[in-house]
Amino acid sequence: MNKWTTSIWCIVVLLAGSGIYHFFQTPIKAKSLPVSVPLTSEVVNYHDDVKPVLAKRCVVCHACYDAPCQLKMGAYSGIERGASKERVYDGERLIEANLTRLFEDGHTLAQWRDKDFFAVNSDTPQTSTNGLSSTDYQTAANENLSSSVIAHLLQLKHDTPVETASETPALLNKEDYPLNINRAYQCPTIDDIDDFKEDYPLWGMPYALPALDKQENALILNWIAQGGKGSDDVVITEENQQHIMAWEDFLNGNSLKSQLMSRYLFEHLFLVHLHFDAKQPQQFFKLVRSATAPGQPIKSIHTRRPFDNPGVERVYYRIVPLKQTRVHKSHMPVLLTSDRMDKYEDWFLNDDYEVTSMPSYKPEEASNPFITFAQLPINARYNYMLDEAQNTIMQFIKGPVCRGQMALNVINDHFWVVFSEPDLDLVQNNGEFIQQALQNIELPAEEQSNALPTAWMNYAAMEREYLNAKSEFINTKIKDKLSIDLDLLWNGDGENENMALTIFRHKDAASVVKGLVGDTPQTAWVLTYPLFERIHYLLVAGYDVYGNVGHQLNSRMYMDFLRMEGEFNFLALLPSETRDKIRNKWYRGSVSEVEEFVYKGNTSKIETNIEYKTDNPYQELLDTMKRRFAGTISERHYLNNGFKEKEAIASFNTINSLKGKNISLLPESTIVRVYDKSSDEQHFYTMLRHSAHTNISHLFNEEDRRLPEEDTVTIASGFMTSHPNAFLQVEISELPDLASRINKMGAEPDYAALLDTYGVRRTNPKFWDYADNMHSYFKNTYPTEFGYLDFNRLENR
Template identity: 45%
Template sequence: MRRVASLILVVLLAACTTVALQRFDELYGPADPTRFDHPLAPPPGESYAQTVQPILDRRCVVCHACYDGPCQLKATAWEGLARGASKTPVYDASRLLAAQPTRLFVDAQQPSEWRDLGFFPVLNEHTPTPEVNRTAGLMHRLLMLKERHPLPTRGTVGGGLDFSIDRAAMCPAGAEIDDYERKAPLGGMPFGLPGLSPSELGVLTRWIERGAPFEGAPALPPLARQGIAMWERFLNGDSLKERLFSRYAYEHLFLAHLYFDDDPQRQYFKMVRSATPPGEPVQLIGSRRPVDAPGVERVYYRLVPERETIVAKTHMPYALGAARMARWRSLFLDAPYTVDRLPGYSADTAANPFSTFAALPVNARYRFMLDEAEFTIMGFIKGPVCRGQMALDVIEDRFWVTFLAPSEGNDQAQADLLAQDANLLRLPTGRSTEEVVTPWLHYARLENEYLRAKSAFLARSLGSPQNLDLRLLWDGDGRNDNAALTVFRHFDSASVVKGLVGEAPKTAWVIGYPLLERIHYLLVADYDVFGNVGHQLNSRLYMDFLRMEGEFNFLVLLPQAQRIATRDLWYRADSQATREQVYGGPSTTLALDSGIRYQSADARLELLGMIKARLAPVLDRGFELDRAPPDWRAPLQELGAVRGASLQWLPEDAALVVEAPGGAPATFSLLRDTGHASVSHLLGERKELRPDENALTLVPGVIGAYPNVFLRASPAQLPAMAEAIRGLKSEADYAAFAERFAVRRTNPGFWTVSDGLVERYRRDQPLQAGVLDLNRYENR
């Protein structure tokens, strides 16, 4: 019945859109859907890339990027504006069948092709005169609506505007804009934020009047062409060994922003599958997922320029250079093993990377992922999920991540175990359309069997407690700062950074190769954001098992007598059966005691301290407060030390701008660590909250792509800010706090603060920085 209702809604929306567009045909002449298939050239001396896109980046991309951009409108490239918008949301938790993918540059190439997929224009496709370009161009109409109806300059935004993440998108098409302007006069663009400056609006208006000209993508510089040629030769060798490795590399790097480490401009590229070999134009293979059948006999791996603005929420940089190529050659191509055949692309193959890549040495695969472990973990943080509460409510608000040390002997034993039990590690996401309950029960049984086999393997391989100690943890080979990471959850988004950031957390994960590979394939390579509810729900449910497995690896380093009590603290709100799942069921525990000598009664806290000490030589310390000016540190530490129930009124992710009189401002991230009794519940998270356990983590720089609020204070005001936060008891208290310290949406200086913050982000964190997303900015 729900499926029928959804179909009826889609039909009605399409019918309304058609009527609205026909009304514009009557007013402004028939539309030409091919008008922007071949863009107009800019006037001599003008450039879209240099004059228009920078304004869009500052004022439009902040909301219109990735799959969660309202109405699927992407302002990250000229092609996104020419594509237009859609009334069909990407995120739909009720769809029973997988949806048609709508990836810019992938699922259609011309604006006229996007019209066939239900997208409507936001630039004028009717009679091409300056007047009609303004009047029939929805983009200009929405910009001018804000000009005519600016926001108030104090307090919160009214006018019935909804800023919730699940708000219904209005998406006016064609003549529907008339009704939208009447009903939502404050709904001009930028939505719920101050309007553009006169100079910015003037540039965009002139550009729209001229027919939205675009000079096309710039030619690649010689250095980039040389790098592409070198890497495409490397990735497209003819031997079976080379072809299998290249497939493995692609399935792990398809989301990466690749750059050449000798390029001072750091231009980014994407690795794609092509039906054509190097030297010929790329013929993109636009499969739903990188694991899906390519439909051609031979796949070629090509590098193409990234054509969209870099946004923080999807930015995953990855360096290519001579050292990287030598490393991969040593691991995969020069190693003494053979590949007798290439695997296929069935759904069962997609669900089991251990069988697919069984011919590649386990040690090589693990080293490939460990070398850039932050990038690997970042995949499930920033990957296809984009809006992540479905996947992210399965993790704690902050936890540390370390890794089991690779070793030739242990990895060979691991390979033997995988060869015997690869079927136990199959994932429930081999298809984009899945059932819901039956698969999950099946995979729960497989996970229990695997954990029992793993416990037996550990007991055999370790032999005695003396071998169960901190030597099991990877130390980054003494030089790699990927050995220690911190993951932050910000309710429906998350971040991962290098280093063990903040005070010792409640939980920690220790990840080995099978777990790391399954996380990647579950939530990155196998995940289809356009998949049906069964596909997405099974991804979330299975992630419970993977979190428990990471926690299991940490727990076994504790004294045997404290493991169960620590586990039960983490799962206070859960049944005994759920708690036992951490170990794979009631009959499975690791009988071997820890070989670590503990001195205190709180072994968990002591172990976290020992892990930090062991990894100290390679720890990234970029998010420690000693980077702040010395006279700021004490008040900053006081602010970061606030704990307890008052923090429930504070946003998850606040960007704090400290402005010293006569000095340069500095940016800090004020992150709320929300207390939970458990994070294993799919629904009813609110019931598991423990406000008394809330804490703050305060660090220099930017963590989090979706700031909920900008806060401002001078160093002298920081103690008063801390005191005000400690005193929060209601929404009214927070409103008073916001009036004093927050940069609200209505603040006339909003864009000045935003621009300054992003400028410092790019200066201080140049590799990680991208445009921040304001879709989750509060209105309180």
């Protein structure tokens, strides 16, 4: 040991003896927190008292993968886990991120601390405060509050509120309150909370929103003062328990046919929320893989992807309760009934076919559903996907791919989706063709989550080869039997509303609803089974939100090809001489060379059998589809589901007819409350702006391809977004004025004036009244679909 090492050790010993060494080893605690509410010894219950307040005030921002600082407040386990300085959505990372899915990738506090999550309430609260003397109680309560990041941020908001008392609340300073969802988050620990408060005195919670009212604030702070304890225990009703037992028995049959069916169902249901009550569901559940059979305690198996190797000889499929507060951006309800079980049994188990062996979990095979499930009848698989088509597509949108330009600027802002008829002798329903053409096709998931962003050239070549094979198969085997008309489209068997859907994109978010909503969508798709299945394995089963930039880029590029294929299928219904003209309008300007490579030579040359009578066959086809599906198509979002007065409907129709630069001043998504002060009747509507582009062929520079003069808008009944940008409330007699103001907007001050009159800005003192009313209406009107809306994208204009 040299003299310098000896000197260092001497200093360490001296510091230890003086207590200074202990100072450096002990986390620096925040200063004492004097709170603005009286502390009470009356016990505050997490489940009954606290969770409802957190749901409507905190979960609206802190839920799902994009919760700021990964702080998920919809479950006690999320609060106990705490926050992280790492982001889930990161389009620049070079290697895959560690998995941090709540209830899946960590189950103990130690495991989350090892993943660098830090406490937002004390891990070792000074409790129990029950039975303490008044003085001791106050001391313990103050220590718990001083150790809580949440308490500090709530008190900071109380000390520096953002709302104003005026009728026209002031706008927030954009420098003081950045609202871009890609902004750099500040995620303070308790050790640096005092520095945070000094640097960001206006950033109390809820961020850039009004403070909690006194009663709510007191409730949360008293809960924290008492130790901030709770649990996520769920009591399953006896009726639901019986349903679970029946479904677990069905999903865990011993035959190879049953096991393969259940693997297929799991890979399509692993994200959804299951329920058993068609009218008023109170409990929702999830399907998980387990190492244990029904009747035994569940040992969940969680892998990066649902088709990854489970590491056990036999997988069992079990149903567990949903423990987190429902949020609309991730809520995808699926009803399990005896009728649905009969359907699955008829499609997958009663058909005359054999399963001779279970497929492997090797990535190159498991990532390709046409290899894994080759032994299952195509008709069974396609009927399953069609039966809940909205939910299947909803997983593309509300699943892990749900946020970010990289994922969503691959689709247009407004388009319709319909489906090919499963019972016709189409190439896409032909097992021989699927076996030949798709077993060798690759998807980005095969390369796992650390991929080079150059594989899309290979994908493009494979896609073109597949389309060529499809054309050849049609020309040589079924051309003479093929009639290109509306009989090719699935009609929902006369009863299934999933037959026709509308998809909306709102910049970096999206939504899908039943029905053909809006007069003229920007584009339309026809989905076939292989196309539908590939999209699912690209954007849901195979997409890794924690993956690196290569994986995400490759997924985006691959979706280009699949979007084009859906468009090709729709164009085939139009006269051949108009197809290139319409597609050229969809792809104006500089178009990706890869897309041109795939497109060239792959438009169908078979003439349509539909007789067109106008010089606008595109609009004529859209109108004909609406008439053909009438009687079965969903009417959920028809305007007359709200106020039926002629003047109100006329005002909505006026808004729906608008087009041009004035529309471009509107946010992407707006919730509109319309009320009648004479009767207290109210209804909520969604108004969506559809941004037009020369094309959506490129990943970057989207604004350079904008065509604001072609922007359109749709206002419809009910809720058609999870991510509102603005709130309006209008008395029914004021609807003509609202329509007129929107029509006359010419610049940003005009939109600001519109908000001055009808807006409920995020600074409005009555903001939470509006939000509570909206959520209450949503829950009462659509109890199955209800989930709290996301407020992370609320604008400040």
